[in-house]
Amino acid sequence: MNFDFDEDQYFIKNDARRFLSDRCSMDMVRTYLDSDATEISPLWQEIVELGWLGVAIPEEYGGLGMGYLELCVIAEELGRVVAPVPFSSSIYLAAEAIVQYGSEEQKQQYLPAIASGELIGTMAWSEKGAWSESSVSLSNQDGSDAVVFDNGFITGVKRPVSHGMLADIAVVTARNTEGETVLVLVELSENTLQRKPLISVDPSQRNAQLSFDRHPALLLGKCEDAQEALDNVLNRAAILYAFEQVGGAQRCQELAVEYVKERKTFSRQVGSYQAVKHKLARMYAQNELARSNAYYGAWALASGSEELPLAAAAARISATNCFEFAAREGLHLHGGMGYTWEVDCHLYLKRSRDLALKVGSSRCWNEKLIATALACMNDTEKVPTWLANS
Amino acid sequence: MDFSDTQEEACFRQEVRSWLQANGTTLRSTSPDELYTEADIAFCRQWQKKKAEAGYAHIVWPKEYGGMGGNWMQAAIFDQEERRLPRPFNYFSVGIGQCLPSIMEFGSEEQKQLIPQTLRGDLIWCQLFSEPNAGVDLAAVRSKAVREGDNWVISGQKVWTSGAQVADYGILIARTDPDLPKHRGLTYFLIDMTLPGISVQPIKQISGHSEFNEVFLDAIVVADSCRLGEVNQGWQVAMHALTAERFKRLNTRMPSMMSVMQLSQECELDGEKAIEKDSVRQYLANCLVNKCAQEHFMSRMLTVLAQGKDLGSEASILKLMSCQLNQELSAYAMEMFEESGAVVDAETHPLMQELFDAYLWAPGLRIAGGADEILMNIIGERTLGLPSEPRLDKGKAFKDL
Incomplete structure (x- = not known):
């Protein structure tokens, strides 16, 4: 066992940190929140040139074919600076869905373009009032807006779609005419599509409402059970998002620690008060524990372990919790300054809230975790070591 | 990875x-x-x-x-x-986990002979650190060791000493120089618990059992060869012992997570199995996430050790978080029996006794070997580099406090 990233992966991580601290200033992130919904950050092109998009995409499809561990360390660094780029939607969701479930032809057609940044991808799966624990329910009560796939075309409304204002292609969940779930691939460039920007918790996510009206769509070629495929894609993405969350949480902790060391009240440093110190100690403990679950997720992702659904839920839940705590309490420890637009705390608070809602709420992930754990308890061979030891 | x-x-x-x-x-x-x-x-x-x-x-x-x-x-x-x-x-865990590591690090070859004897199960150890006025503020110990020729004469009172009633040896810190500031005037000894002048009084704990004791030291005579480390360097040795104690997964005396999940599949609440209730599922999922994180944190710490590096104070996280989790989880599990959970017998459930033991054990563990607040101070100050609180005892001779 060696439960850590290796030297090369740390090299990539440190390199990414240096680059982002130089090129992704918090002022830039702040300005981006107020910019036009269709505007893309100049940081995106620089990230494209660094080749990060293709880190986990196989070489035969235009990627670097390095692997998921390398993608995890980059995700952490992007989260650390709340990078305002469509990286997660394009890579964790769209590219991942195509890598896992696209036909050979679809992979050849889209993956090199995603890896080179020529196309931005996303996944459209959420619908208004259409949700369930089993990831997604595609039956809107009255059926009016639910996306339906009929003989090569989709009709219906998806919202919110992350980075939907910027995306060129999307993997879309839909129901076919028999009422079964399907995953389809669509190009977002036709006039049978309406895009509407959505006022969002984190405006940097460029959320959109996509309304399709007999819009051309292709079934993802290698996808036999779309519900299972969707679960798998969301699980895999949740692990990568968890690294973003852990990265963001750690930065919140660092900012708060720096601030309470500087700031004085009653002639002493704020950080010398136990009420403050203990809050930060708890923040640190939660962050380290969440990091441990994220590593478990990284391992499951990279090794293709059967424990992936458990690891994804564990990584996801603790990452969401630690980022929320660090963002909220980190802001609080900055006092009145933390409540201002010019101090960075709100950038993290908004990103934390957004990530907590993306790919499913904590309630849904808790349910996934307990259901998976109960299922594996019935088969002693499948009980993971950590659970047997707990 | x-x-x-x-x-x-x-x-x-x-x-x-x-x-x-x-x-x-x-x-x-x-x-x-x-x-x-x-x-x-x-x-x-x-x-x-x-x-x-x-x-x-x-x-x-x-x-x-x-x-x-x-x-x-x-x-x-x-x-x-x-x-x-x-x-x-x-x-043997006190001996092997806390007493022997400091002997291995600071001991003479003669003292190290105690190591194999302990590992064989011949010697049981206890830790004579805390005193009535020196618990959280351990460096305030008042037990006094006075040099007399080749010997030391030690007098004082120790408390919360687990296993003293059966221990063959103890590790002890005592004050050897009250003119120095409190952390600097302490010396560390290995004590033969059969020496004349040592008496052990059991303490009745909240569970009704007596694992802890008071230990009275009435002018016991200890050879200088039983001293571990230099004179007045006892604090460093004691910290070594305590760090070893804090890197622990403290799941002892706690029913396993799987047995609690099993329980939720057996107990009925409002005519359905507890595990079918959404609130129960949500709660248990949260516990599961934290258990999972603690196990994997442990794996990360092991990786650090395997790389030949030392663990920092961050290893204290494990004790801090696992004790609190077990306290909560044991209480929650009892609630699955509704009012019957107040009755500790097999008729309620065979696991009930274990759950109640866990519930009563957890508050003790949260205090022993570094209370929650001390651990958070350590993480805050050593790991995060936050300033310590202003102190009234800093730099002053112990006798002037």
Whole structure:
């Protein structure tokens, strides 16, 4: 066992940190929140040139074919600076869905373009009032807006779609005419599509409402059970998002620690008060524990372990919790300054809230975790070591 | 990032499994009523001796001291495999976990002879650190050691001493120079618990059992060869012992997570199984996430050890978080019986006794070996670099406080 990233992966991580601290200033992130919904950050092109998009995409499809561990360390660094780029939607969701479930032809057609940044991808799966624990329910009560796939075309409304204002292609969940779930691939460039920007918790996510009206769509070629495929894609993405969350949480902790060391009240440093110190100690403990679950997720992702659904839920839940705590309490420890637009705390608070809602709420992930754990308890061979030891 | 066993680790795991299968069949868990009884101690000594003969009493330490000369990863593997069996109380854990590491680090060759004896199960140890006025503020100890020729004469009172009633040896810190500031005037000793002048008074705990004791030291005479480390350097040695104590997964005396989940599948609430209730599922999922994180944090710390590095104060996270989680989880599990959860008998459920023991044990663990607040101070100050609170005792001679 060696439960850590290796030297090369740390090299990539440190390199990414240096680059982002130089090129992704918090002022830039702040300005981006107020910019036009269709505007893309100049940081995106620089990230494209660094080749990060293709880190986990196989070489035969235009990627670097390095692997998921390398993608995890980059995700952490992007989260650390709340990078305002469509990286997660394009890579964790769209590219991942195509890598896992696209036909050979679809992979050849889209993956090199995603890896080179020529196309931005996303996944459209959420619908208004259409949700369930089993990831997604595609039956809107009255059926009016639910996306339906009929003989090569989709009709219906998806919202919110992350980075939907910027995306060129999307993997879309839909129901076919028999009422079964399907995953389809669509190009977002036709006039049978309406895009509407959505006022969002984190405006940097460029959320959109996509309304399709007999819009051309292709079934993802290698996808036999779309519900299972969707679960798998969301699980895999949740692990990568968890690294973003852990990265963001750690930065919140660092900012708060720096601030309470500087700031004085009653002639002493704020950080010398136990009420403050203990809050930060708890923040640190939660962050380290969440990091441990994220590593478990990284391992499951990279090794293709059967424990992936458990690891994804564990990584996801603790990452969401630690980022929320660090963002909220980190802001609080900055006092009145933390409540201002010019101090960075709100950038993290908004990103934390957004990530907590993306790919499913904590309630849904808790349910996934307990259901998976109960299922594996019935088969002693499948009980993971950590659970047997707990 | 490789979580699975290497080929060598898998081999070792297989060896351990076969050995446990051959030797561990008679193991049974110690019930709270059997604790510190002669019969239970004799039983546990035998198990310890068996482990020592196979080298498993201390996987990492060299063979010449009774260990196996292995590595920390192998130690973790042995621990994982042993945990699958019923668990007798470990009377040797204070000795092996807290007393011996400082002897290994600071001891003379003569003192190190105590190591193999302990690993064999011949010696039980206790830790004579806390005093009535020196618990959280451990460096405030008042027990006094005065040099007389080649000996030290030690007087004072210790408290919260687990296992003193059966211990053969103890580690002790006492004040050797009250003119120095409090952390600097302490010296560390290895004490033969049969010396004249030592008396042990059991303390009745909230559970009704007596594992802790008061220990009175009435002018006991200790040879200078029993001193560990330099005169007035006892604080450094004591910190070494306490750091070892804090890196622990404290799941002892806590029903396993799986048994609590099992319970939720058996108990009925409002005419349905508890586990079918959304609120129960949500709560247990949260516990599961934290248990999972603690296990994987442990794996990260093991990786640090395996890389030959020292653990920092961040290892305290494990004690801090696991005690609180077990306290909460044991309480929650009792609630699955609704009002019957207030009755501790097998008619409520066979697991009930264990749950209540866990519930009563957790508050003690949150205090012992560094209370929650102390651990958070340590993390805040040493790991995060936050300033300490202004102190009234800093730099002052102990006698002037």
